[in-house]
Amino acid sequence: MDEQEQPKPTSERHIPVLRDRCINLLAPGFEAARSRGTTPIAIDATLGMGGHSEAMLQRFPDLHLIGIDRDEEALALAGRRLAQFAARTDLVHAVYDEIPDVLADLGVQEVHGILMDLGVSSLQLDERERGFAYSYNAPLDMRMDTSRGQTAADVVNTYSEEDLVRIIRKWGEEKFAGRIANRIVQQRATAPFTTTGQLVEAIRGVVPTGAAKSGGHPAKRTFQALRIEVNEELEVLERAVPAAVAATAVGGRVVVMSYHSLEDKIVKAVFQAGSKSSAPPGFPVELEEHKPELKTLTRGTEVPTAQEIAENPRAASARLRAVERIKPRRAQ
Numbered sequence: 401m402d403e404q405e406q407p408k409p410t411s412e413r414h415i416p417v418l419r420d421r422c423i424n425l426l427a428p429g430f431e432a433a434r435s436r437g438t439t440p441i442a443i444d445a446t447l448g449m450g451g452h453s454e455a456m457l458q459r460f461p462d463l464h465l466i467g468i469d470r471d472e473e474a475l476a477l478a479g480r481r482l483a484q485f486a487a488r489t490d491l492v493h494a495v496y497d498e499i500p501d502v503l504a505d506l507g508v509q510e511v512h513g514i515l516m517d518l519g520v521s522s523l524q525l526d527e528r529e530r531g532f533a534y535s536y537n538a539p540l541d542m543r544m545d546t547s548r549g550q551t552a553a554d555v556v557n558t559y560s561e562e563d564l565v566r567i568i569r570k571w572g573e574e575k576f577a578g579r580i581a582n583r584i585v586q587q588r589a590t591a592p593f594t595t596t597g598q599l600v601e602a603i604r605g606v607v608p609t610g611a612a613k614s615g616g617h618p619a620k621r622t623f624q625a626l627r628i629e630v631n632e633e634l635e636v637l638e639r640a641v642p643a644a645v646a647a648t649a650v651g652g653r654v655v656v657m658s659y660h661s662l663e664d665k666i667v668k669a670v671f672q673a674g675s676k677s678s679a680p681p682g683f684p685v686e687l688e689e690h691k692p693e694l695k696t697l698t699r700g701t702e703v704p705t706a707q708e709i710a711e712n713p714r715a716a717s718a719r720l721r722a723v724e725r726i727k728p729r730r731a732q
Contacts, residue, residue, distance in 0.1 A: 469493070510649040514648060555567075
């Protein structure tokens, strides 16, 4: 490999989305822990290549960080990036809905800040052989954890036409789901799909050319749907957000960045439920046990500024929500 082909350092390959804004939202939770004489502990639940974690560890010299990722390659890259902080980090191969198990294994009772940066990571988009991108030909894989689970090829080649319509319509919000599923089933009868390029061409054949003017690349929504199905992303998220909230100490904060409406809807529902009183309607006095557990820190969803998008174009679709735990969680 010549000098021009050497891979860039991880810090150059990965620009964390909304880095400063996320860390500023988390900071008061770490300060609250410090004021009580407690070592602040953070979870980066979607570690990726470690950009957000690196910034946190640099800014807060006493912070202990738990980094979680299902992608073993990402964990290895982040480990190298964070090597200078090894004494203050625990990097764990897990899915982020396994937060309770991770904390139990580490002997940690509660944490003071949790960050979730959802969706597909820069590493997964940039590594062509992973098959996440529709812009170049690659094996039809899309697994975030390549050590287990079905691939996108498995889904495309084995699901019934009805199930393909369902996931493409539901997870991809694709109005041409019926046409796409029908073409997939017809084409796989001749030969199975093995590459992203084959799938893109099949989709191009049935999606009207004019649809790209408003909806972007004709394969965008189908690829999103397959990625969500392969990695069970929304089912994981439905478990992960309540687990994150439950693991957070009073004064601690949870910050979540989502990238499409399906993710944001789940995050919004959990945050809103915790931010409301549990007192019965019309109850004359709000008792302490009925008061909200969470305080909303963002007004609706916050979006990137023009400058943030210019610094990192992948931030364009990010939607940010954050809450603070203001009272101990209710007994179950």
